[in-house]
Amino acid sequence: MIAIKNKNFSIEQICESGQCFRMARCGETDKYSLIAFGKYLELRQEGDRIFFDCTQEDFDNIWRAYFDMDTDYAGIIESIDSVDRYLLSAADYGKGIRILRQDLWEMMISFIISQQNNIKRIRRCICLLCERYGELRHTEEGTAYYAFPTPQALAEAAVEDLYDCNLGYRSRYVQHTANSVFHKEIDLEALYRMDYAAARNELLKLYGVGGKVADCICLFSLHKTEAFPVDTHIRKALAAQYPTGFPFEKYADYSGILQQYIFYYDLRGNTVISG
DNA sequence: CATCAGGCGAGAC
DNA sequence: GTCTCGCCTGAT
Numbered sequence: 001m002i003a004i005k006n007k008n009f010s011i012e013q014i015c016e017s018g019q020c021f022r023m024a025r026c027g028e029t030d031k032y033s034l035i036a037f038g039k040y041l042e043l044r045q046e047g048d049r050i051f052f053d054c055t056q057e058d059f060d061n062i063w064r065a066y067f068d069m070d071t072d073y074a075g076i077i078e079s080i081d082s083v084d085r086y087l088l089s090a091a092d093y094g095k096g097i098r099i100l101r102q103d104l105w106e107m108m109i110s111f112i113i114s115q116q117n118n119i120k121r122i123r124r125c126i127c128l129l130c131e132r133y134g135e136l137r138h139t140e141e142g143t144a145y146y147a148f149p150t151p152q153a154l155a156e157a158a159v160e161d162l163y164d165c166n167l168g169y170r171s172r173y174v175q176h177t178a179n180s181v182f183h184k185e186i187d188l189e190a191l192y193r194m195d196y197a198a199a200r201n202e203l204l205k206l207y208g209v210g211g212k213v214a215d216c217i218c219l220f221s222l223h224k225t226e227a228f229p230v231d232t233h234i235r236k237a238l239a240a241q242y243p244t245g246f247p248f249e250k251y252a253d254y255s256g257i258l259q260q261y262i263f264y265y266d267l268r269g270n271t272v273i274s275g
Numbered sequence: 276c277a278t279c280a281g282g283c284g285a286g287a288c
Numbered sequence: 289g290t291c292t293c294g295c296c297t298g299a300t
Contacts, residue, residue, distance in 0.1 A: 018281065115282040121298065122281085168296025173283080210283045231281035263281075280299085287292085 002052040002059045008073035010096020011045045017097050017264045018119050019220045021110055021126045022148075035130075037062055037103055038137070040145045068098045068223070076257055081250060086241045087258060090265035097260050100220060104188050105181060106148045107221040108206065111213045112173045121166065128165040133157060154178035173208025180206055196224040215256075225254040233266045234259060 011032050015023045023034040026042070034041045039062060042053040052059055064070070077091045109129070114122050133149035154162075155178040162171035180186050186206065191199050199222055203214040215229035228248070230238075238246050248255050 111281080112283095114280095116280060116295080117282090117297085118280045118299075120280095163296085166297075169283095169294090170296080208283070212282060216281075229281070232279085233281065267281090278300085280297100283295095285293090288290090 002054060002056060002063075004050050004052070004069065005048055006050060006069070007048045008077075008095055009045075009048070009050055009067070009098060011043060011050065013094055013096040013264065014067075014098055014100070016268060017094070017260060018267065019216075019260070020100055020102060021119075021123050022130075024123075035145050035147070036066060036106075038135075038147045040137070040139050040143060065101050068101060071098070073098065073257075076254055079251070080258075081247070084247075087261070090261040090269070091258070093269050094261045094264040097264055099223065099225060099257055099260060101223050102221045103148065104191060104217070104221040105151060107217045108177060108181070108203075108209070109148075109154065109174055111216040111220075112177060112208045113167060113170050114216070115170065115208075115210075115213060117170075125166050129154070129162075129167075132161070132165060151178050151181040155182035170208065176207040177209065191222060196222075196226050199224065200227070219256045219259075225256045226252060227256045228259045229256070231263075233263055237262050237266045 012025075014020065015025065015032060020034070020036075022036065023032060025032050029044075031042050031044045034043070039054075039058065041058075041063065044051050052063055054063060073095070077095060080087050080091055082088070110122070110126060113125050117125075129149055130146040133153040134146035135150075136144060137147055138144050154174060157175065157178075159171050159175050162174055165171075167174060181188065186202060191202060194202065196218060200211075200214045200218055203209050203217055204211070209217070212229050212231055215227040218224040218227035219229060228234075228246075246255070251258055
């Protein structure tokens, strides 16, 4: 068990912020589970202390970077223009959110599925994909879980079987992109070395990946924090709060982090959460 | 019943 | 380059 203290870390907010579809609360307990990079992790929180049920080795090699533990989120929030009351409120509301560093391939497929879709169904689609095409694994304690499917597994899946995973018209996007990755028509390693503009441009070549999805992939896996995904929620929020335009120039290289505060505030703020 | 979810590709112009 | 339209499915 690894214990870390951090005031800008909320497991609940990270889970609900909609960037990771394989993190969930364990029933009615205070524990959360997460499957990422082929590993299963349980974690829980007491105030500003977070407890990771893993070895020091896994924490250092995987989870420290995954949860972006070395970025100063308090400093980012402090940099917000003091006259921008809306952004200050949004950031205060979602101050425990972190921009995760997730697997690139998994984010490609996850955000292709996310288009014109709702979070509940996205989770269900991904769960089905993992159960049918991912490798079954067990923790040392015996907990069973499925790894995310490999590019080969999804490339070899029939489109009609992907339809059965409830993907709808996105099935052919997933199939096509899986083939592009499996046959190395796109070099995933090279994407990490590119800057934001180049990486985004490369991602746009994938069938089923447009501007919004490319920005989500850039932000949530390549950690290009200048990427600012604009979806229907953000579009409405910006129109209402920033009639003359969002001040990107003030937050040039981390506006994507602020996007997450706005998105989460719009999604959860001032609403009753059901289910 | 219609509308809308974290949009995108295809075709028209 | 910009605009419009159709698209799986389920929640509201």
